[in-house]
Every structure is written in structure tokens, then in C-alpha cells.
Amino acid sequence: xxxxxxxxxxxxxxxxxxxxxxxxxxxxxxxxxxxxxxxxxxxxxxxxxxxxxxxxxxxxxxxxxxxxxxxxxxxxxxxxxxxxxxxxxxxxxxxxxxxxxxxxxxxxxxxxxxxxxxxxxxxxxxxxxxxxxxxxxxxxxxxxxxxxxxxxxxxxxxxxxxxxxxxxxxxxxxxxxxxxxxxxxxxxxxxxxx
Amino acid sequence: xxxxxxxxxxxxxxxxxxxxxxxxxxxxxxxxxxxxxxxxxxxxxxxxxxxxxxxxxxxxxxxxxxxxxxxxxxxxxxxxxxxxxxxxxxxxxxxxxxxxxxxxxxxxxxxxxxxxxxxxxxxxxxxxxxxxxxxxxxxxxxxxxxxxxxxxxxxxxxxxxxxxxxxxxxxxxxxxxxxxxxxxxxxxxxxxxxxxxxxxxxxxxxxxxxxxxxxxxxxxxxxxxxxxxxxxxxxxxxxxxxxxxxxxxxxxxxxxxxxxxxxxxxxxxxxxxxxxxxxxxxxxxxxxxxxxxxxxxxxxxxxxxxxxxxxxxxxxxxxxxxxxxxxxxxxxxxxxxxxxxxxxxxxxxxxxxxxxxxxxxxxxxxxxxxxxxxxxxxxxxxxxxxxxxxxxxxxxxxxxxxxxxxxxxxxxxxxxxxxxxxxxxxxxxxxxxxxxxxxxxxxxxxxxxxxxxxxxxx
Ligand code: SF4
Numbered sequence: 189x190x191x192x193x194x195x196x197x198x199x200x201x202x203x204x205x206x207x208x209x210x211x212x213x214x215x216x217x218x219x220x221x222x223x224x225x226x227x228x229x230x231x232x233x234x235x236x237x238x239x240x241x242x243x244x245x246x247x248x249x250x251x252x253x254x255x256x257x258x259x260x261x262x263x264x265x266x267x268x269x270x271x272x273x274x275x276x277x278x279x280x281x282x283x284x285x286x287x288x289x290x291x292x293x294x295x296x297x298x299x300x301x302x303x304x305x306x307x308x309x310x311x312x313x314x315x316x317x318x319x320x321x322x323x324x325x326x327x328x329x330x331x332x333x334x335x336x337x338x339x340x341x342x343x344x345x346x347x348x349x350x351x352x353x354x355x356x357x358x359x360x361x362x363x364x365x366x367x368x369x370x371x372x373x374x375x376x377x378x379x380x381x382x
Numbered sequence: 383x384x385x386x387x388x389x390x391x392x393x394x395x396x397x398x399x400x401x402x403x404x405x406x407x408x409x410x411x412x413x414x415x416x417x418x419x420x421x422x423x424x425x426x427x428x429x430x431x432x433x434x435x436x437x438x439x440x441x442x443x444x445x446x447x448x449x450x451x452x453x454x455x456x457x458x459x460x461x462x463x464x465x466x467x468x469x470x471x472x473x474x475x476x477x478x479x480x481x482x483x484x485x486x487x488x489x490x491x492x493x494x495x496x497x498x499x500x501x502x503x504x505x506x507x508x509x510x511x512x513x514x515x516x517x518x519x520x521x522x523x524x525x526x527x528x529x530x531x532x533x534x535x536x537x538x539x540x541x542x543x544x545x546x547x548x549x550x551x552x553x554x555x556x557x558x559x560x561x562x563x564x565x566x567x568x569x570x571x572x573x574x575x576x577x578x579x580x581x582x583x584x585x586x587x588x589x590x591x592x593x594x595x596x597x598x599x600x601x602x603x604x605x606x607x608x609x610x611x612x613x614x615x616x617x618x619x620x621x622x623x624x625x626x627x628x629x630x631x632x633x634x635x636x637x638x639x640x641x642x643x644x645x646x647x648x649x650x651x652x653x654x655x656x657x658x659x660x661x662x663x664x665x666x667x668x669x670x671x672x673x674x675x676x677x678x679x680x681x682x683x684x685x686x687x688x689x690x691x692x693x694x695x696x697x698x699x700x701x702x703x704x705x706x707x708x709x710x711x712x713x714x715x716x717x718x719x720x721x722x723x724x725x726x727x728x729x730x731x732x733x734x735x736x737x738x739x740x741x742x743x744x745x746x747x748x749x750x751x752x753x754x755x756x757x758x759x760x761x762x763x764x765x766x767x768x769x770x771x772x773x774x775x776x777x778x779x780x781x782x783x784x785x786x787x788x789x790x791x792x793x794x795x796x797x798x799x800x801x802x803x804x805x806x807x808x809x810x811x812x813x814x815x816x817x818x819x820x821x822x823x824x825x826x827x828x829x830x831x832x833x834x835x836x837x838x839x840x
Contacts, residue, residue: 205693206575206675210807215786219446219460221420221467233809261693263576266609266675267807269511270418271527292545292579292611293511297527351543353403364529365425368537371397371406372434375539378397378408 190302191361195283195330198255201320202247207260208267209294213276215268226272227279252324256283259316263287264305265294274301284330286337288313299354300364304330306337306348315344332359384653387616388547388582391522391647395505397539404543410504411438412534413490414477416468417445417788418509422531423471435538436476440499443468443481444489446788449751449778452482461789475535486629488754488780491515491722495599496756498628502617502644507534511606512722512804518598519625520617520647522582525606545611546580546656549649551587554663559838561732562597563724563802563821565589566604567669571679573659578610581657584649585615589663595624596728603723604804607676616648668838670709671806671819673697678806682824682836683710700808701816702796709834714818716799717748717829718811719775721785724802724822725753727760733826734766736837742774743832749791750775751783775829787812800828 217229234246242249258277264287265273274297277285283303288310290298298305308316319326319342329338332355338345350358357364368375385393397406414422419441426433433439446461456462465482472479480486486493491512494500500516506523507513509531516523530540550569583605590598598615605613622641625631632640671679672686674697680686686698688705698705719725719733730750742748750770752758758780761767770777784791785803787810793799795814802825803810806817818834827837 203692204696205691208675208805208807210786210805210810214809214813215788218417218788219458219464221464222424223421233813238813263579263609266575267511267805269509269513269525269527271421271509271529274527289576289579291576291609293525293527297529300527300529351403353400353541364541365429365533365536367400368406368533368539368541369431371539372537375397375406375408375537379538382394 189361189363192283192302192304192332192358194332195256196327197257198253198325199257199259199316199320199328200247200253200255201317202258202260203317205261206263206266209265209270209273210267212265212273213270218270218272223275225279226276227281230276230280256281257328257330258282258285259313259320260285260287262310263289263291266291269293271297271301274298274303278303286313286316299358302358302361304332304358306330308337308346308348312344312346315342319344384650386547386649386653386655387520387584387614387647388522391503391505391520392544395522400541404541406539407505407542408539409507409534411440411499411506413494413506413508413513414439414441414531415445415490415510416443416464418528419471419531420464420467421528422509422535423475425532426475426535431536433475433477433535438538439477440494441468441472441477441479442487442490442493445782445786447482447781448789449781449783449791452779458789485755488756489722489725489782491603492725492753492757495519495595496628496754498625498631501625501631501640502621503647507540512603514605514610514612515599515603515722517602517605517612517614518595519621520614520644522612522614524612545582548578548581548583548610548657548659549655550583550585551658551660552585552589552663553587553660554589556589556663557667557838559668560666561821561823562593562600564669565666566601567671567676567679567819568666569661570604570608570677571669572661573608575607575675575677576609578605578608581610583610583613584655585613586649587660590615591618594728595620596726599726600723604676607804617644668821668824668836670824670834672701672703672709674700674806674808676804676806676819679819682834709818710836711833712798713745713833714798714800714828715746716793716797717746717825718751718784718799718801718803719822719825720749720751720753720783721803722753723804725751725757727757729802729822730757730761730766731764733822734769736823736826737773737775737830738769740773740830742829745832746829748775748829749784750777752780754780773830784811786810800825800834
């Protein structure tokens with residue numbers, strides 16, 4: 189897993205609420221047997237017309253927005269457990285998703301793929317959308333070590349929460365699987381004693 | 383200390399806890415399917431590790447299998463590749479596979495309970511959010527991502543923080559025409575799609591106590607649609623009767639001792655939950671959704687609510703519906719009765735009881751897709767196939783089908799489909815398709831009338 193410490197980047201605003209994983213990556217693109225190339229189909233049906241021409245009014249097709257931070261409406265990532273949603277966001281180039289609320293499974297999947305989900309209050313989310321509207325290229329600074337989100341130009345400075353274990357994994361690029369493999373003896377003795 | 387059902391099952395599966403971090407939770411049963419497992423098998427191969435406990439993994443092919451001519455090779459090249467890959471992976475790692483052509487094949491959440499693989503007090507996971515279905519047995523069952531599928535392959539464990547607990551109580555007497563699906567659609571409409579996030583839900587009260595196992599599965603299936611990681615219902619005599627005698631259920635003295643243990647699982651009197659909700663059963667009527675998330679549901683006789691919220695307006699635009707208007711009497715063109723929510727024998731019995739002696743509207747295409755080969759067999763042995771066919775419904779072979787439209791069973795763009803599945807997201811049943819979630823009886827009635835009708839009045 190790719191390490192994450194600090195990121196300074198522009199933000200892409202997706203004001204829609206309850207963005208479900210079927211929108212992030214529609215089911216018809218789940219037929220792959222590897223993890224590559226999902227970015228192409230990220231938000232496919234919002235991003236492209238049926239003839240594959242880009243839909244002008246969708247934010248990813250607006251060149252005035254760019255960056256590795258997606259700012260999304262409340263309850264982002266609800267619905268299916270498909271990790272393909274996290275793979276497509278990562279493959280497209282997002283490293284951070286900011287929202288006022290994340291669905292559980294999505295949050296876990298994001299963290300397992302080096303994407304940092306940052307939960308902010310509804311007020312801060314509003315401020316962020318406003319700041320991006322004022323200046324499409326406004327930059328945010330995300331520091332995982334100090335757990336701070338900073339948009340200097342808009343006077344936004346907030347602390348965000350993350351489980352210390354998950355923080356350690358992300359900073360060091362560790363996977364859960366390595367940790368679990370190191371616990372094999374404990375797991376075997378648990379099996380014997382139940 | 384007084385404990386909840388959830389606490390009892392969780393605590394007995396904790397191997398250890400990471401300081402300031404998640405628990406290492408032991409997983410009894412791991413179900414897999416073709417869509418979310420290939421990349422997890424790749425992880426094993428990349429890391430050159432073996433599958434730790436293959437006997438605790440069960441596989442089936444369901445998400446993108448065709449529902450016609452299952453004896454022939456799958457026509458869609460990508461689907462065929464995924465299903466073939468599953469077979470190769472299961473062979474290589476010693477996993478039991480109920481693939482196409484096997485008498486036990488079916489939707490993963492239908493076959494687990496049906497085969498007696500699902501038992502009270504277990505922990506179960508699957509790379510599929512509707513794993514919550516198995517909670518109907520008093521099981522901690524939840525959906526996981528593919529990285530976690532790999533973790534369970536490697537260690538039979540997961541690193542997970544213990545969720546908070548919520549109890550949803552529905553007490554009282556249900557209206558005779560209200561189905562389990564209506565109960566859960568009602569609860570989600572009341573609480574919203576994110577109310578359960580961070581929680582594991584216990585459904586309690588007389589309504590669930592009196593419900594059949596299949597009804598309980600419908601309810602727990604949709605707990606994920608209120609954002610909850612899973613739902614549970616305390617095991618009782620109904621549960622024990624259902625489990626007893628099934629293929630992989632314990633037998634004889636072992637069963638007796640298991641039942642004695644299962645009886646200790648229900649929530650202790652006086653145990654506390656982080657959050658409680660309760661609803662009177664009498665308030666529930668047949669339900670339907672009008673929007674693009676499962677929380678956007680109303681009593682079928684109600685008007686669509688009004689709101690200035692941008693996401694709400696976007697949703698109604700997609701659905702081609704007007705705020706303040708009625709759904710009742712609105713023409714529809716498609717009906718889908720199937721999916722892990724409503725594809726068990728009781729669902730088809732209920733639909734067939736309504737359809738018997740009637741004719742499907744000529745304007746509607748109505749698809750019946752059983753959840754498993756065993757359910758399909760039962761449909762025939764009870765003669766329900768005759769009823770459906772005479773009425774003009776199309777009976778297909780088992781799979782997820784139009785629930786997520788990964789195979790050819792797609793609803794056309796712009797068409798309205800009354801569906802017994804669990805998600806009405808944009809494009810879920812096909813690009814541009816408009817899904818109205820409802821119970822099997824409401825769906826059957828819509829097929830007959832060619833429009834939305836209230837079954838509690840007909
Ligand atoms: S029937 Fe639908 S919801 Fe259930 S497992 Fe299949 S695709 Fe998922």
C-alpha cells in the first residue's frame with residue numbers, strides 16, 4: 189500500500205449526497221479479475237453520455253477543477269461493499285475524500301487502498317464547497333501526522349479523527365494482512381481453545 | 383454484566399485486541415462469489431501464502447450468471463472469464479464450489495441458510511454487503527471489501543473495530559396484507575439510509591418473534607440499506623426448527639448441545655443499547671419507494687413528499703416523478719421478483735397466491751428468478767411454475783439477475799420496474815432504469831394490473 193503523510197492539492201467538489209458505490213463504479217464494470225484500470229470508469233454514467241462523449245456539466249469534466257482531493261456530499265460511498273469503488277477513485281488519482289459522513293464499508297475499503305477519508309462537520313463541508321466555488325483552484329493541505337486539514341485562503345483549519353492503528357498503517361504503508369499473518373500463533377491457539 | 387445478543391457473539395470471537403485499535407475477530411464461515419474474490423486470490427498468490435482454512439470457505443457463482451441456458455457456456459466473455467477464474471481458484475485452494483450446474487448453486491445469501499451452513503452464534507463474512515441476511519439466525523454477518531476477503535483467506539480473521547449497538551423494536555399486530563419487506567422498507571423510510579452507520583442492529587419485538595425465518599432474512603438483508611453493518615434477530619424455536627435437518631447443520635446429540643448453547647444467546651433482560659428506536663406494527667402498510675435510495679419510501683397510498691434539497695430533486699428527475707404526486711395507478715412496464723431479499727420459496731408462494739387465476743397485463747414483462755436451484759426445484763414441485771406460466775410470467779434459472787443487471791437481465795432506460803430487490807440506485811437494474819422497491823405481493827399485483835396498486839385494498 190502507498191504511504192500517506194502530507195498532501196497539498198486542489199479539490200474537486202461533488203455536492204451530491206448519498207453517492208452510492210453503484211454510481212462510483214457501475215456493476216457492469218465489475219467483471220475484471222485484477223485491480224487495474226478502474227479509474228477510466230469512475231462515475232461512468234455521470235461522466236459520459238451513451239456514446240462515450242463527456243457530459244459537460246459533470247464536475248470531473250470541468251478542467252477548472254483538479255487535484256487529488258474529492259470533496260463530496262453527505263453519506264458518501266453507501267451501498268455495495270465493492271472495493272472496486274475505492275480502486276477506481278485511487279486509480280483516477282484521488283488520495284483523499286472529504287465528506288460529512290461516510291458509509292462504513294467504503295471507509296474501510298478506502299483505508300485499505302491508501303485513500304484517506306476525512307470526516308468533517310456539515311458546516312465545514314459547506315465552507316469547503318463555498319471556498320471551491322469562490323476559487324476553483326484553491327488548495328487544501330492535508331497532514332496525516334498532525335491530523336489537520338487546512339485551506340489557508342478560506343481560513344479553514346480543522347482537526348480530523350482517525351483510528352491510531354489505521355493512521356499508523358497509512359503513514360507506513362502497512363496492510364492489515366501483514367499484521368494478521370504475524371498473529372498466526374494467537375489465532376491457532378484461539379481455535380484450539382474454543 | 384448484562385449483554386446483548388451482539389455482544390455475546392462478538393466477544394466470543396475476539397482473538398485479541400490491538401492497543402488503541404481494532405479487534406482481531408475470528409470468522410467461522412466465509413462465503414465467496416465470482417465478482418469480489420479474484421483479486422483476493424491474487425493477493426495470496428502475490429504474497430505466496432496459502433489459504434489458511436479452506437474448509438471454512440464456501441463458494442458459488444451468482445452475480446453474473448445467465449438465467450437462461452445455464453447448461454451452455456456463458457456467452458459474455460468477461461462473465462465467463464470471472465466464473466472460470468472462480469472455478470480455477472477454488473480448485474487450486476481446496477474450496478468447495480457450488481458452481482453453475484450444481485444442485486446447490488444459487489445466490490450466496492440464499493444457499494448459506496438453505497444448506498444449514500448459516501447457524502446461530504456464528505461470525506460470517508462475504509465480499510457482499512447483503513451478507514447481513516444471515517443475521518436472521520442470530521449470527522454476526524457482514525459484508526467486506528476484497529482486501530478483507532484476502533485477509534480472511536490468509537488468517538480466518540479480520541481486523542475490525544466493534545460497532546455500536548442499536549435496537550429497533552416493532553411491537554404489535556401487523557395488518558394482514560403487510561409483508562416482511564414492507565416492515566423493513568417502513569423502518570428504513572422512517573430512519574433514513576445513514577441512520578445505522580457505525581451500528582449493528584438488533585431487530586426485536588413481537589413482529590419479528592412471530593415472523594418466519596425467511597421473513598427475518600428479508601428484514602436483516604436490508605439492514606445495510608439503513609447504513610448498518612448488519613442486522614440480527616435473536617435465535618428461538620423458529621430458528622432451531624429451520625436449521626434442524628439441513629444438509630450441513632449439526633445432527634443428533636451435537637445439535638442438542640448446540641441448541642442448548644443457542645438458547646443462551648438472546649439479549650439479557652436489562653442489557654443496554656447505544657441507541658433504540660421503536661415503531662408500532664399497526665402503523666405499517668404496503669410500502670413502495672419513489673426515489674434513488676431505499677430510504678425514499680412511502681406507504682403505497684401516500685403522496686411523494688416535497689423537498690427543496692438538491693439531491694432529492696436530482697433523484698426525482700432521474701425517476702421522472704413529481705413531488706406531491708401519487709404513485710398509485712401509475713403504469714409500469716417491468717416486474718422483477720427475485721434477489722437475495724425476496725427469492726425464497728415463501729416469496730414465490732405469496733406471489734403465486736396472488737397471481738393464481740389472474741393474467742399478467744399485456745403491457746408488462748414480468749420476471750421470476752428463484753434464489754437457488756433448490757428453490758427452483760421447490761417451485762416446480764409445488765406447481766407454482768404452472769401458476770406463473772399460465773399468468774404470463776417468465777420463470778428463469780437462479781442468480782442475482784436484474785437485481786444488479788450484470789448479466790443480460792437488464793431493465794431498459796426510462797422504464798419503471800417494480801422490483802423485490804433491495805436497491806433502487808440510479809442504473810442499478812440497467813442504465814437509466816427506474817426501480818420501485820416493493821414486496822413480492824405488491825410486485826405481482828403490479829404485473830397483473832399493469833400499474834401500481836394497493837394490495838391491502840384488492
Ligand atoms: S441478489 Fe442483488 S443484492 Fe443480493 S447478492 Fe445478488 S446482486 Fe447482491
